[in-house]
Amino acid sequence: MTLQNPLGLKKIHHVEFYVGNAKQAEFYYRKAFGFSRAGYMGLETGNREVTSYLMRQSNINFILTTPMSPEHPGSEHIKQHGDGVHDIAFLVEDADHAFNEAVRRGAAPVEEPHDHSDECGSVRHASIATYGDTIHSFISYNVSNGHNYDGVFLPGFVEQKVEGDPTGIMLVDHIVGNVELGKMNFWCDFYRDVMGFFRYITFDDKDISTEYSALMSIVMSDGGHNIKFPINEPAEGKSGKSQIQEYIEFYRGAGAQHVALLCRDIRSTVAKLMENGVEFLTIPDTYYDDLSDRVGEIDEDIESLKKLGILVDRDDEGYLLQIFTKPVEDRPTVFYEILQRKGCKGFGKGNFKALFVSIEEEQRRRGNL
Numbered sequence: 424m425t426l427q428n429p430l431g432l433k434k435i436h437h438v439e440f441y442v443g444n445a446k447q448a449e450f451y452y453r454k455a456f457g458f459s460r461a462g463y464m465g466l467e468t469g470n471r472e473v474t475s476y477l478m479r480q481s482n483i484n485f486i487l488t489t490p491m492s493p494e495h496p497g498s499e500h501i502k503q504h505g506d507g508v509h510d511i512a513f514l515v516e517d518a519d520h521a522f523n524e525a526v527r528r529g530a531a532p533v534e535e536p537h538d539h540s541d542e543c544g545s546v547r548h549a550s551i552a553t554y555g556d557t558i559h560s561f562i563s564y565n566v567s568n569g570h571n572y573d574g575v576f577l578p579g580f581v582e583q584k585v586e587g588d589p590t591g592i593m594l595v596d597h598i599v600g601n602v603e604l605g606k607m608n609f610w611c612d613f614y615r616d617v618m619g620f621f622r623y624i625t626f627d628d629k630d631i632s633t634e635y636s637a638l639m640s641i642v643m644s645d646g647g648h649n650i651k652f653p654i655n656e657p658a659e660g661k662s663g664k665s666q667i668q669e670y671i672e673f674y675r676g677a678g679a680q681h682v683a684l685l686c687r688d689i690r691s692t693v694a695k696l697m698e699n700g701v702e703f704l705t706i707p708d709t710y711y712d713d714l715s716d717r718v719g720e721i722d723e724d725i726e727s728l729k730k731l732g733i734l735v736d737r738d739d740e741g742y743l744l745q746i747f748t749k750p751v752e753d754r755p756t757v758f759y760e761i762l763q764r765k766g767c768k769g770f771g772k773g774n775f776k777a778l779f780v781s782i783e784e785e786q787r788r789r790g791n792l
Contacts, residue, residue: 441500519563
C-alpha cells in the first residue's frame with residue numbers, strides 16, 4: 424500500500440466534548456479516569472462565550488466545554504445530543520493546506536483558516552464537518568509563518584494545575600463513529616477521498632451479530648496507523664434494536680460512540696478505574712472456560728482477567744486485551760474502551776459475540792432491545 428497523507432495529518436491533537444456542566448465533568452474525569460486539570464478558559468480569563476477545562480493524562484488531551492448562553496451553537500448540540508464529542512482535532516503540518524485540500528476534495532467547511540492568538544503566541548486553526556454534528560479541526564504551529572505558541576495548550580487557556588491520580592491510560596487508540604443505516608459506506612468514502620485514509624478492516628453482520636441485533640463496521644485508518652476511525656451502522660434483519668440504532672435514537676443522529684484509550688498494563692488500569700467508581704460491562708464467567716484454546720498462550724493469568732472482566736483476542740501479529748465501560752452519562756450513548764496491545768493490530772473480532780450479549784443485557788434493562 425502506498426502511504427497517503429494529502430492533508431499532512433500528524434496525530435489527534437485533542438478531543439473536545441460539549442457538556443452540560445464542565446465543572447462537574449472535570450471532577451468526574453479527574454476523580455474517575457485519573458486525568459489532571461492542566462488548563463482553564465472562562466469568565467475569569469476574559470472568555471464570555473464558553474467555559475473549558477483542559478484535561479490531560481500522558482499523551483491524551485480532552486477539552487470539556489460548556490456554553491455560557493443558549494445562543495451558542497454548543498447549547499443546541501447539548502440539547503440534541505446530551506454530553507458528546509464535538510471536535511476530533513488534528514495536529515497538521517499546515518492548517519491552510521489541510522483545510523483547502525479537504526474542501527477541494529469535497530469536505531464541507533465549518534471555519535476558514537484563521538489565527539488564534541494570545542500573549543503566548545499564535546496558532547493557525549480551521550475546521551470541516553464530518554458525520555452528524557461532529558467536526559474535525561486542523562491546528563498547526565508553523566514557526567516559519569510566524570505561528571508559534573509556548574502557552575499551556577492553545578490560545579485562551581491559562582495554566583491551572585489540579586493533579587489527578589493517573590490510571591495508566593496513555594493514548595487515544597481509535598474513535599468509533601456511529602452513523603445511520605445506509606450511511607457507513609458514504610462516510611468511509613469521505614475518509615478515503617477527503618482525508619486519504621484506507622479501509623483497514625471490514626466487519627459484516629456475520630462477524631457482529633447475535634440472536635437479537637447486528638451491525639456493520641469498517642475501520643478507516645491513515646497510512647501510518649496512527650489515526651484509526653471505525654465507522655458503524657446498524658444492520659437490518661434482526662428481531663431486536665441494535666446498540667447502534669439505540670445510540671442514534673438517543674443521540675438524535677450520528678456521532679462518536681466511544682473513545683478507545685490505550686494503556687500499558689490493563690489489569691492495573693482497570694483495577695484503578697473500578698476502584699474510582701467507573702462501571703464496566705460484565706462478561707459471563709463461561710467466556711473464560713475455553714480462553715486458552717481460543718487465544719493460545721498469553722502472559723497474563725486468566726483468573727486475574729476473569730476477576731476484572733477483561734477480554735482477550737489474537738491476530739497474526741499478537742494479542743490484545745480490552746474492556747468496555749458502561750455509558751458515562753444518562754443517555755445510552757458515549758462510552759470508553761480500555762485496551763492493551765501486545766502486537767495485535769485488530770479490534771477484538773473474537774470478542775464481539777460475548778461483548779454484544781453483555782451490551783444487549785444492558786439494553787434489556789433500559790427497555791430498549
